Amino acid sequence: MGTLASTTDTVLPLPEAYRGPRGAILVELKRAQWATAKELAARLQLSLTAVRHHLKELEAGQLLSYRREQRGMGAPTYAYQLSPAGEALFPQRYKEVLTEVLDRVVEHGGRPALVSALEQRYVDLATKLGPDLANASPEQRLDVVRRALVDGGFMAEWENQQGAVRLTEHNCAIRAVAERFPEVCAAEAKFLQEVLVAVVKREAHILEGCSACEYRVVFPQPMNTRESA
Numbered sequence: 001m002g003t004l005a006s007t008t009d010t011v012l013p014l015p016e017a018y019r020g021p022r023g024a025i026l027v028e029l030k031r032a033q034w035a036t037a038k039e040l041a042a043r044l045q046l047s048l049t050a051v052r053h054h055l056k057e058l059e060a061g062q063l064l065s066y067r068r069e070q071r072g073m074g075a076p077t078y079a080y081q082l083s084p085a086g087e088a089l090f091p092q093r094y095k096e097v098l099t100e101v102l103d104r105v106v107e108h109g110g111r112p113a114l115v116s117a118l119e120q121r122y123v124d125l126a127t128k129l130g131p132d133l134a135n136a137s138p139e140q141r142l143d144v145v146r147r148a149l150v151d152g153g154f155m156a157e158w159e160n161q162q163g164a165v166r167l168t169e170h171n172c173a174i175r176a177v178a179e180r181f182p183e184v185c186a187a188e189a190k191f192l193q194e195v196l197v198a199v200v201k202r203e204a205h206i207l208e209g210c211s212a213c214e215y216r217v218v219f220p221q222p223m224n225t226r227e228s229a
Helices: 004-009 021-032 037-044 048-060 094-109 111-133 138-151 175-180 183-196
Strands: 064-069 077-082 156-161 164-169 199-204 213-218
Touching (some): 021 048, 037 048, 037 077, 111 138, 111 183, 138 156, 138 183, 183 213
Antiparallel strands (some): 064 077, 199 213
């Protein structure tokens, strides 16, 4: 078995804060999926007390998830796995790969074909949300759309501002794509206008240096008094 340094430094690089025993645990869970504290202690040649201490710290940082398992005849034990936040600590090149693939699509099919495909994504999402939007009030429409945006990684929220609504996306989950193909932003605005059945105008844009994308939404009918979601 290699040393902790070789386990965390040469196999997969991690941020400096997660080197040493905690990094070794993260790497081992990346390899093994579910593992108990006892199994981790044996594999990493650490004391069970030390492993449990580090697991507690990693769990507090929301880097792990756990479940109870029955192994053998003894009492149930806890098995640990990386959470999505833990997985995100490891190198990921999906942005580069995605933009390279999109460039190849443009090279072979032209930019209009790619833009059409990006727009179709929002058409498909609108169709998926259709049953939840049927006969919905403006507030309900906002909630449905906000949840869909949050599920997509956009950190969305809305606020009622005296007759108009401010819909804010604090994160752009497809920024690498939007920077290369800003047409997707126009497709999003069109999607919002159609599913909300309202007039939608973008007033702030992450691609223009703003900290968030903000839309002003005006419904043809007055909203209820609920302020935000």
